Amino acid sequence: MTQVDVSPPTDFIREIIEDNFKTNKYGGRVATRFPPEPNGYLHIGHAKSVCLNFGIASQYGATCNLRLDDTDPSGESLEYVESIIHDIRWLGFDWEDRLFYASDYFEQLYQFAVQLIKAGKAYVCSLSADEIREYRGTLTEPGRESPYRKRSVDENLDLFTRMRAGEFEDGTHVLRAKINMTSPNIVMRDPVIYRIKRAPHYRTDIQWVIYPMYDFAHCLSDSIERITHSICTLEFENNRPLYDWIVAQLIADDRPQQIEFARLNLSYTILSKRKLIELVEERYITGWDDPRMPTIAGMRRRGYTPEAIRNFCAKIGVAKKENLVDISLLEYCVREDLNERAPRTMGVLRPLRVVIDNYPEGLTEEFECANHPQNPAMGKRMVPFSKVLYIERDDFDENPPNKYKRLGPMREVRLRNSYIIQYQSMVKDEQTGEVVELHCTYNPQTRNGPPSDGRKVEGVIHWVSANHSVPAEVRLYDRLFIIPDPASVEDDVTKYLNPGSLETLASCYVEVSLAHATPGSRYQFERLGYFCVDSKDSLPDKLVFNRIVSLRDSWGKIAGQGKG
């Protein structure tokens, strides 16, 4: 299978790395890391960062560590760690034996803090949280120095030791870096670097009651791991001076450099962990792996491939500009990949019964069908044909609109991989007027070609033999939100959830070859889209398919409204 071309992407980060090679910074060494906090599932935005960090590592023959940034016990859990590990592996990346946890560094980090105190660069502040906020000043007014700022090194050491020993309640003391309360950058106004938090940590349990803050832990974790390029998102730009300050106090050489890039925003969805958690907890969707979710788990269950996601990440590029990537690009990448690898099959989602009047009663023919018309290597399968069939309701119209190429009164149409049939009559429900059955005739000569008189039959529709197909449930998914940029709404974003994001069709029929389709396997239902056997709900005797993505539908555009 020819791999989608992913020519080595070039971006400003790789430029920096290559500049570093020229100046011999880090001695030609490159080391990156992907540092998620285990307080939620990874989503497509994380995938961008994963691809960036691991991609750079493999491109330069370097390493990328996986580091769980678990410095705040509230909200972090093993479940999230496991999901993160699983998702990154599934995406196709490997960190070998370099799985690290910030919590593994707690002792070292503590010692670094002691070092800072001894250097007179940190102090224990006993102001309340509210007071610290007041002293911090505002965006336009400078802050004021804490009355505790002048504590002696010995007193600070004593207090910090006792903080660790658990002598104090939450919030009574913090350790602060002594930098500059009048800095125009608020981050530099004596930032808190340690807080007391009597909460059990999912890994260290109750061993610690003080935890380092991100700004302190992250740069030093990077240093401990000898990371060279610490890539993070734009909102940390203000924190970079602090990153550099801490590292400058404590690390002798090969100090890591932080580089910020713009996080991914995807249209019609939301990539804020906080909001995603809300969707899960408030049950707006079924869980982190709901196929409508932009999470890796959700996309995996939906049927997206790692290749498609990686290719998407390569296509969107890396820059510093805030962006809103059109979700149609993701869908394009999914189709591009699935078009190559998904075997073709036939399935009827909204069945309409068709009786072939002149077809022998009780006869069953087996037609050999290509699994992939453009790729003979994918082989063939047998598809049974008989007198009673199901076709898609959409493929018959009592009053065909202009340009409609499918079946209608007095029309004929090609059954995909089979005969041309001709309309004879229809049966309607007396109550509703709904068409419930069609009667057609077939032309036995047209199995493998056009009618003998050379008539051209344009329409081709898919079908399934009523007695030889298997019932299935099909879940049709659509974008999660009805507005292009749900992330930008001020009020309750759940108001903009797409009520039609899931449509369940319980009475579908798929061809017999699918009877033993295994969970997670993907197929194209010809003319409809790509479908994946649901890995959670599908059973051998009750198949459930997720629609991964529809096929491009140029008729839907002409008709004005694409239907499932």
Add this chain to the structure above:
RNA sequence: UGGGGUGUCGUCAAGCGGUAAGACACAGGCCUUUGGAGCCUGCAUUCGGAGGUUCGAAUCCUCCCACCCCAGCCA
């Protein structure tokens, strides 16, 4: 009104002083037993705006404008 960033096609995004890549989307057309796939064509005289430097500027300078981030003991 402080500081830090960013502004190139509808959406991403190249471009790094020599006269606007590419992709998605969109619009036409060809082909077709998937209205799929594939193929072809079109799609920024202009780079947030205004000045300036230069033979030449999206790229350099000046001023202006817009948007994003920062006042968690979150990350």
